Amino acid sequence: MAVMEKMTRASSGGMISGRTMFCHLDAPANAISVCRDATQVVVAGRNIFKIFALEDEGFVERLNLRVGRKPSLNFSCADVMWHQMEENLLATAATNGAVVTWNLGRPCRNKQEQLFTEHKRTVNKVCFHPTEVHMLLSGSQDGYMKCFDLRKKESVSTFSGQSESVRDVQFSMKDYFTFAASFENGNVQLWDIRRPDRYERMFTAHTGPVFCCDWHPEDRGWLATGGRDKMVKVWDMTTNRAKEIFCVQTIASVARVKWRPERKWHLATCSMMVDHNIYVWDVRRPYIPFATFEEHKDVTTGIVWRHQHDPDFLLSGSKDSTLYQHMFKDASRPVDRANPEGLCFGLFGDLAFAAKESLMSGEVGRKPYAGGDRRYPIFFFKKPDVTEQFAQVSSALSVFETAPGGAPMDWFIKTARRYLLSGRPFAELCEHNAKVAKDLNRPQVSTTWTMLRIMFSDPANPSSSSNHNLSKLGNLPLMNSFSMKEMSSALTERNKENRQDNIHNLDSNLNTTEDNEETEGSEGQAEYLFGDAELDDDDLYSMEHENQAAEEAEFSLPQEAFPLRHEIVDHPSAPEPLTEKPESPHVSGSEAEATCLTPMESFSLISVSSSLLFPPHLPPAFFSPVVIAMLRYYAEQGDVQMAVSVLIVLGDRIRREIDELTQEHWYMSYIDLLQRFELWNVSNEVIKLSTCGAISCLNQASTTLHINCSNCKRPMNNRGWICDRCHQCASVCAVCHHVVKGVFVWCQGCSHGGHLTHIMDWLRNSTYCPAACGHQCEYT
């Protein structure tokens, strides 16, 4: 017998030929099956039941089994199977619960042979015994499996899964008596066909329904299962406990799984929803499909390998009413298109990077990745495997660690902690924040704060600073900076001495402008820095700063800028005494005094003249576009902290100019960052200060505290101190025996407590509980 089988295998295996082809069906298919010699395929669905011949050039319809004027529900097939021994015999599972067998050898048009209506619910699956001619197994929604002897009119045995619906039943290829059944509740059961009273073994394979299972055609112990949880698992059943040996994660629930003939590690899957492709997986490479067939336009409902010893032909039917024959050589190979590079940040700012080895070795010297201080190259090599044609990929993984001590986000945390967002006059806030930024060596941010202060607190002097701001943002063409020079010279002429400070200010502004242009053009310098960075630890440290500056500001400041800059940022501290002088002509409303005024009162006149020079028709609103551009710039740079802080500090001055959604987005990002760094207080402050509705309501979620009554142990409803049910005062102070209506402090050990002050007093003198329960309470 076995020898004969081998021979037929050999002869027929060589004969199959064909190409990728398809034909239209009239209706969606639910299942397909092929006859043993691989020459014909049967397609079954709710409204279709046809046999097609597989010719070299295409599918040819052979037979329509759906006959009769008013087709009965018995034709509405959920599953179909062609007998693998008897070429005229087919079985279908009908949605109304009927199991039907068909004999193609019948002379009349109606080929229906037998009808079993024993199941009460939809039959999901039928399965012929692989070697026994007359044995048919069915699994139904009603939770029963039935074994039919086709020579009899009724089932010979009924197996009760004692659980929910049966989704699939499969006879073992090698064990004559064994079959596997998969269930909607995630279990898989193994049964001995001779013992209908109890399953041999059961295990939970998936969470949620197991839609399909398939025995390995060669390996006796392997069972593949696919479930709604989007996984395909391969189980080794030879051991005492079913052991999961492989697991493939797909992107959608798995409707069918079929081992690929002649390829030990390969199996094909298709999905039930959303995903229309057929995948062939190598179970040892679970992260990427070995091959995919992407022809179908709707979900694939049935897949079957055309011949049980030929791995190159796959047939599939689909809801899109087509029947396909796929040639394996035409399959697309995702691995060819896959991008073998990966990049990932670690929890502590480490950076891991994997790339093809060839790529890496060529570029090791160049070091294109910033932020890396040390390199720990780790090389992984895939073991070469001759049996599979999976593209060999060996990639190198590099992990970049940050230097110990110099956490790259330090500045973020410090800034978040030290920034002041409210509670003081606007100018002071700006000043403070500028100072913080300066301390943390972030000159650009610091300058921005200073500029903001100047722009929004003094109507007299804003023009120069705004220009500076513009040029800094790169919004201003070069021409403008020339005109600014002219302007500054004009200024210098008119109030040469008096406005020394301001000129200083302006000059330095101009300097920074030029510097900016300079550095932006010279990127080579920055790269050189990175290249250098590897040399030793001292260098590393300095690079850290450079690096930071580059990250934040996109340009790094050359050395000569620093002394000047120093003066700028120092400047704000000068006018502080002035803010106390109410007689100053420029005090406006609640705003703090203009900071750029010279500290002597007598000069106020001159400053008026300067305000005439730059007439006051430049209200703060004039700067809004610039400030908005600045905020966007920072946000785009990834410094959402700056954007949000400025937004809060400026408050109404700018809020209405930026659309709500953007603001919300910034707030969310910043709050998210703050919470990641566990800066809860800051994050709460930000939420509180935000003006976006969606943000401020964040603080209002889960603010409820539930308490139970201390007498009846029921939840307290309305008030915290009196229980509705037992009408007792629940929270009585153990010291003064009055009801506590405010803060109630209690011991977690003995649950006695009372007024905060009373308990504090008590425990200062005694170590025991005031309620005299004998517990040694502690107040910390």
Added chain:
Amino acid sequence: MNSSTDICNNCRAALREKEKGMKVPQHISSGPSSFIPESEILEAMPLGDHTVMLLAEEFSGRMDNLTQVMGLHPHYLQAFLRCQYYLLRMDGPLPLHYRHYIAIMAAARHQCSVLVCQHVQEFEQIGVCSDWLRGLEHCPQRIRNLNEINKILAHRPWLITKDHIQALVKTGEHSWSLAELVHAVVLLAHFHALASFVFGSGINPDPEVAEVTGVADDLCPPAVSGICSCHLTNNGRANDSSPGNTNVGSELEVLMERMKRLQEEREEDEASEEEMFTRFEKEKKESLLVGSGGFDNNKVVPPSPVARFVDDPSFGYQDFARHGEDNLPTFRAQDYSWEDHGFSLVNRLYSDVGHLLDDKFRTACDLTYYNMASHEGVDTSMLRRALFNYVHCMYGIRYDDYDYGEVNQLLERSLKVYIKTVTCYPERTTRRMYESYWHQFRHSEKVHVNLLLMEARMQAELLYALRAITHYMT
């Protein structure tokens, strides 16, 4: 002041209804439900297990009436609360205030002021966009776009097509992402179905809700009970024992007998294909005749404070069967089932909600105490399935493997009237309807029926909506 005029309007409307020979919902003066005596519900409360109590974070200490009634089935309540909590409060595609507003819109379709008030209050607590509460025209276009599927899902879910989905999802200023849409659809279905439960069980408005201040004042008249004369006249339970009670003894026996017979018959019952088909059609058609008789289907709903959240109020339920089979194909449950298809889609677009819904459906369907009225140890699965499938049948969903003859055998006419009213136009449910079926059954069993109806309805709506989304995606 506002509210007092409202009540007068209510009274007038009620009188008008009465003149037409209809009964309006009568309120037992106090307690969670106007249909169920308070004592019954309180009795059941000790069953509430610890998990339920934990979940009661929803209710800031006090459980609302709805929860108390549902608490008759603590096992289910747990699944329900977990699901609702996830939908309304946990991470999801939609912002919190959107969720409550959608809940308001959904409940308003059935003029369910209990739910509307509850969520108006919640919405106010969030404290944003409170002007939306002044009515649909004050909320963004994006939300108003939901009106179309809201009304279709509420009244005639079989009409929803992929074009509706496309209109919402297509790129543009007010477009919805698929994930947001799925969240919205689940919310809509949830609150439509919940409205059915509220009316079906006669849930009374929560007393606290009346304390709402501000814009929504007029929405929530202080607990209607006791103030209004029409309720006072009707709140006695004297007339409860309706004339039908004389033959109650036999009623239960008949039902039990039928169930037993069906179980036995099943083996030899070899109904032909056509027979099965006609049985389904017959149930479908019969559902047409049931119930809606007294109502003019196109009657304009009297203006109520809730109406501001309703767009196109004249759009109401229309029988599925009335349209004939040619233009509305029957929905085959086997081709698009919750377990296989709906779940996967929902879970893909709105993670984890699939499991919670699945759990809820499963709990509702499998819930049984093996009791029927005074009888114990009864397998009620057949009855439960009949209820569930009958609802789906009215929505045009057919199970190939179900014999709709069973529905006819097991569900008496008065029950069918009740089912149809509760699922299709719950706002018309009256106490008389509630009391007219299953006289010997306990209230908790009737609440169980309501749970089944609610879940069946929700699943039917979801299936139609999700199928449309699937079609849109492919």
